[in-house]
Amino acid sequence: MSHDRDQALQDLLDGRPRPGAELDEAARRELAAYKLVYQALGEEPASYLPADFAERVTRLAFARDDFGWGFWLLTGLLVLFGIGASAVTMAVLLPADSVVHALLGGLSLRGLDLAPALNASTVLVTFGVALGLDHLLSRGD
């Protein structure tokens, strides 16, 4: 089975018959097989998507698009707590005469170790933000 003959047969089925090309018996058999292959390739497969796929994916796309005030409020809270916790942690770790201590003077002068408390708060807030974001992002499902 030559490459040329296969090409000629495919050209024929693609609507580009080669002028003067004659089909012998073997080529006719192959052409019959090619016709079945072409038919199968153009066969519409059964659908596997749900009937309301378009509506569902639309809801999801626009839910992701529309974060709203809740998203920004939670994000802002997370950022604020993150900054606070980082600052207090640095105050614990860095020397007493560092700039961080001066900035956090109000907290440290009271003699309370606020770093663990703030870090724990950060974890809690992060958890809350994650729940909030999950709710916001999945409401289109």
Add this chain to the structure above:
Amino acid sequence: MSDDRALVGRILAGEQRAFTELVRRHQRLVEHMVGRLVSNPADRADVCQEVFLAVHRHLAGFGFESQLATWIGRIAWNAALSHRRRAAAGVQFESATPDEDGEDRLAAVADESEPGPAAHTDAAALQRELAALIAELPPEQRAAVTLYHLHGMTVEEVGESIGAPDNTVKSHLFRARKTLKERLLARHAVEALLS
């Protein structure tokens, strides 16, 4: 093209119904591409959803340098390839027959499901057999024949969708059809196929 432009304009203006319409228009294209490239049926709907979410996310950056369908086809191709890579890396496991090395597996399909005499005259069985053989072609060939034969794209449009030059697309099409024809002839007498 102008119809697509109007539709995209409405979506970018925030009209949800317009996006639903876009999904409906191109759902079959994506479904076919993903269906022929993702071997695990359980993952296909998720990948289709992923494709349309990516379409929505990147729609503002689409400048109509190509047909909208071609662009969506490219996103579907990339998403399916990405899914295949994840599956191959073990992040997700495909429970169905893996199809990374389609050429080698064609022989396996032929050996495993050698039909009995009754199957020779059963058109539905023949269609199933051909569908199985198509599913075992290499991914590039599967994508090319899907876009060309099922969606009537030109060779150039197929090339834009799968990121391949025209000659490569022609080669994919030629080899896919030739392989299928040879596998078919190896298993059946033509007279039986035509009966």
